[in-house]
Amino acid sequence: MPELDTRKREILRIIIDDYVLTAEPIGSEAVSARHRLGVSPATVRNEMAGLEELGYLRQPHTSAGRVPTEQAYRVYVDSMLGEEHLPSWERARIRRTLFGVQPERTVEQAAHALASVTNFAAVAASVTTGETRIRHLQLVPLTPRRVLVVAVTDEGVFEGTTAEFATPIQPDDLDRLSHEISRRIGGMLLHDLTPRTLDAVIGDAARHQRVVDEVARLLREHLTQTPGPVYSEGKANILKQPEFQDVRRAQPVLSALEQRDVVVELLRPGSEEDRVRITIGRENKREEMKECSVITATYFVGDRPAGVVGIVGPTRMQYGKVISLLSFLADSLAEAIGQP
Amino acid sequence: MPELDTRKREILRIIIDDYVLTAEPIGSEAVSARHRLGVSPATVRNEMAGLEELGYLRQPHTSAGRVPTEQAYRVYVDSMLGEEHLPSWERARIRRTLFGVQPERTVEQAAHALASVTNFAAVAASVTTGETRIRHLQLVPLTPRRVLVVAVTDEGVFEGTTAEFATPIQPDDLDRLSHEISRRIGGMLLHDLTPRTLDAVIGDAARHQRVVDEVARLLREHLTQTPGPVYSEGKANILKQPEFQDVRRAQPVLSALEQRDVVVELLRPGSEEDRVRITIGRENKREEMKECSVITATYFVGDRPAGVVGIVGPTRMQYGKVISLLSFLADSLAEAIGQP
DNA sequence: GGCTAGCACTCTACGTCCTCGAGTGCTAAA
DNA sequence: TTTAGCACTCGAGGACGTAGAGTGCTAGCC
Numbered sequence: 001m002p003e004l005d006t007r008k009r010e011i012l013r014i015i016i017d018d019y020v021l022t023a024e025p026i027g028s029e030a031v032s033a034r035h036r037l038g039v040s041p042a043t044v045r046n047e048m049a050g051l052e053e054l055g056y057l058r059q060p061h062t063s064a065g066r067v068p069t070e071q072a073y074r075v076y077v078d079s080m081l082g083e084e085h086l087p088s089w090e091r092a093r094i095r096r097t098l099f100g101v102q103p104e105r106t107v108e109q110a111a112h113a114l115a116s117v118t119n120f121a122a123v124a125a126s127v128t129t130g131e132t133r134i135r136h137l138q139l140v141p142l143t144p145r146r147v148l149v150v151a152v153t154d155e156g157v158f159e160g161t162t163a164e165f166a167t168p169i170q171p172d173d174l175d176r177l178s179h180e181i182s183r184r185i186g187g188m189l190l191h192d193l194t195p196r197t198l199d200a201v202i203g204d205a206a207r208h209q210r211v212v213d214e215v216a217r218l219l220r221e222h223l224t225q226t227p228g229p230v231y232s233e234g235k236a237n238i239l240k241q242p243e244f245q246d247v248r249r250a251q252p253v254l255s256a257l258e259q260r261d262v263v264v265e266l267l268r269p270g271s272e273e274d275r276v277r278i279t280i281g282r283e284n285k286r287e288e289m290k291e292c293s294v295i296t297a298t299y300f301v302g303d304r305p306a307g308v309v310g311i312v313g314p315t316r317m318q319y320g321k322v323i324s325l326l327s328f329l330a331d332s333l334a335e336a337i338g339q340p
Numbered sequence: 341m342p343e344l345d346t347r348k349r350e351i352l353r354i355i356i357d358d359y360v361l362t363a364e365p366i367g368s369e370a371v372s373a374r375h376r377l378g379v380s381p382a383t384v385r386n387e388m389a390g391l392e393e394l395g396y397l398r399q400p401h402t403s404a405g406r407v408p409t410e411q412a413y414r415v416y417v418d419s420m421l422g423e424e425h426l427p428s429w430e431r432a433r434i435r436r437t438l439f440g441v442q443p444e445r446t447v448e449q450a451a452h453a454l455a456s457v458t459n460f461a462a463v464a465a466s467v468t469t470g471e472t473r474i475r476h477l478q479l480v481p482l483t484p485r486r487v488l489v490v491a492v493t494d495e496g497v498f499e500g501t502t503a504e505f506a507t508p509i510q511p512d513d514l515d516r517l518s519h520e521i522s523r524r525i526g527g528m529l530l531h532d533l534t535p536r537t538l539d540a541v542i543g544d545a546a547r548h549q550r551v552v553d554e555v556a557r558l559l560r561e562h563l564t565q566t567p568g569p570v571y572s573e574g575k576a577n578i579l580k581q582p583e584f585q586d587v588r589r590a591q592p593v594l595s596a597l598e599q600r601d602v603v604v605e606l607l608r609p610g611s612e613e614d615r616v617r618i619t620i621g622r623e624n625k626r627e628e629m630k631e632c633s634v635i636t637a638t639y640f641v642g643d644r645p646a647g648v649v650g651i652v653g654p655t656r657m658q659y660g661k662v663i664s665l666l667s668f669l670a671d672s673l674a675e676a677i678g679q680p
Numbered sequence: 681g682g683c684t685a686g687c688a689c690t691c692t693a694c695g696t697c698c699t700c701g702a703g704t705g706c707t708a709a710a
Numbered sequence: 711t712t713t714a715g716c717a718c719t720c721g722a723g724g725a726c727g728t729a730g731a732g733t734g735c736t737a738g739c740c
Binding site for chain 1: 730731732733734
Binding site: 380381402404 | 711712713714715718719720721
């Protein structure tokens with residue numbers, strides 16, 4: 001951004017910092033007063049006019065102060081972000097939440113803590129990648145023809161789903177079948193569970209060919225396609241934000257966040273270089289989200305993404321703070337999940 | 341209610357019916373015009389003054405029409421409700437939603453359909469009573485010391501939770517233990533699973549005394565205390581209602597509905613004579629719910645409550661319609677759940 | 681050339697005032 | 711007991727004026 005000299009950047013930064021806190025347009029007087037810039041309001045005004053020209057600021061109306069545009073937030077997060085120190089009580093609180101709890105509730109708790117610390121909506125999900133390794137499979141009889149399929153992966157996650165068979169099956173047979181399949185696919189990678197390999201591996205495991213087919217189908221579908229559980233917490237927090245005091249603005253956002261696939265979309269995992277992902281306003285694909293910013297952090301176990309946590313709030317947010325918070329949370333989660 | 345003569349009742353009914361649709365105060369003119377009562381606005385005015393005196397109506401301000409009070413809705417649902425006919429396309433839609441779907445998703449789907457048909461928030465939960473019978477228990481190894489406990493009950497529901505053991509346990513041992521416990525407690529009623537009986541029944545099942553203790557503890561806690569999963573759908577619908585256009589009114593309600601225990605509280609099952617339960621405004625225990633009405637319907641499998649579905653909306657709602665809808669939904673659910 | 685004091689200008693927020701209309705309660709007559 | 715008539719009340723909404731915030735421009739200063 002060569003178009004922004006040092007002073008312009010400094011002014012822009014001050015405006016963003018102030019606006020994020022007050023949600024009110026910022027005037028030249030305020031900028032010049034705060035953090036003694038050494039220049040008068042008049043000079044600031046000139047610079048602000050320039051920044052507006054360049055698309056970083058806009059005026060709600062002629063005699064109001066200025067407000068940062070999405071472009072401003074973008075350059076802010078890309079090049080004006082310092083290391084933000086996270087208060088130790090927040091760190092402590094988060095770690096307390098994650099560690100003293102049943103492992104299967106860790107992610108949910110993370111989202112919960114995140115929502116209450118940030119006052120935004122928090123979302124979280126575990127990721128199932130093709131790299132996931134199956135550790136154990138168990139078929140549990142529900143009715144003579146219906147079984148619950150429980151798969152344990154090396155990410156400590158399990159998924160329960162039910163399957164229906166064409167013919168009744170005896171509990172003992174089911175048990176044997178269960179062990180047999182488990183023994184054969186245990187240790188396999190999820191993305192190796194193609195129809196072909198599955199057939200080859202377990203195709204002749206039992207007389208119950210149709211049972212096996214069914215289980216194979218379920219494994220493929222449920223372990224490779226369906227993402228794990230998705231949590232969202234504190235959606236109502238969005239109503240606390242000044243920009244969503246108008247219900248007609250808030251309603252579409254809340255409706256969208258109630259749809260699982262929307263949240264899943266938001267939570268697409270990043271790569272290791274790209275752990276924290278920031279999407280500002282119209283950068284969101286979803287029309288409903290165009291007045292929101294979404295920040296997500298992916299956490300890794302070993303070198304594989306294990307899950308994603310994030311927040312959804314108005315574009316006006318304390319990016320620095322939220323980013324370090326999410327970053328810390330992701331690290332803590334990796335630790336909590338990684339040592340089951 | 342001897343204090344209400346026929347004409348007062350009729351007028352009250354008209355006002356409620358109109359108000360529910362328009363959300364605007366109803367004047368004497370409108371009442372007299374609609375459904376030709378045979379009396380002039382002046383007469384209606386006198387009656388309305390009487391109804392206000394008795395606490396059934398109130399005026400937002402001097403020169404506005406009248407609005408029903410909670411007391412009015414109460415007498416309306418208690419004694420003025422006719423049989424409401426449910427359009428057959430709605431019936432069809434609901435049944436289609438419930439039947440063609442994986443059994444474990446039935447209840448969730450029910451809530452979803454309910455929310456989209458009524459435009460209110462829908463809540464649902466399965467009920468676990470002491471009367472539930474355990475059918476099967478399975479311990480699935482997660483790590484050497486951690487197991488997943490899966491319990492299958494005769495309600496077709498299963499609950500997954502994890503337990504940690506003091507000492508590592510071999511998969512084969514675990515399997516034997518699992519079968520042994522399952523064999524011994526299979527068929528028992530949940531409320532017979534007291535510490536004493538559990539000890540007696542499975543106490544000597546294995547050398548792994550601490551394992552057994554742990555499993556017993558989990559069974560007691562998780563099957564008798566924790567209610568099953570709780571679903572809520574379409575909470576954002578509340579923002580569509582005119583009475584919640586003010587965010588400060590809507591926020592507390594939405595926040596409350598995000599708390600699991602609040603929803604659980606709303607969904608306490610009714611008895612068989614009392615399947616549909618209507619709670620109007622301040623009748624709700626929760627302060628946050630005092631501007632809402634909650635209608636729930638309990639569905640039964642055999643003679644035991646199996647679950648509860650309900651809606652949360654403003655006190656101004658089409659009680660007749662919602663009640664017959666819920667009633668039908670509960671019947672359909674009973675049918676869908678009862679024949680697994 | 682860059683900075684700034686001064687100033688006229690613009691626009692919103694807000695309070696006041698007014699009118700209109702809806703709906704009421706009361707009274708007197710049918 | 712009902713109803714027509716009427717005076718009354720009150721909120722919604724528009725017109726108007728003012729105060730204040732913030733701007734852009736210009737002329738002078740370093």
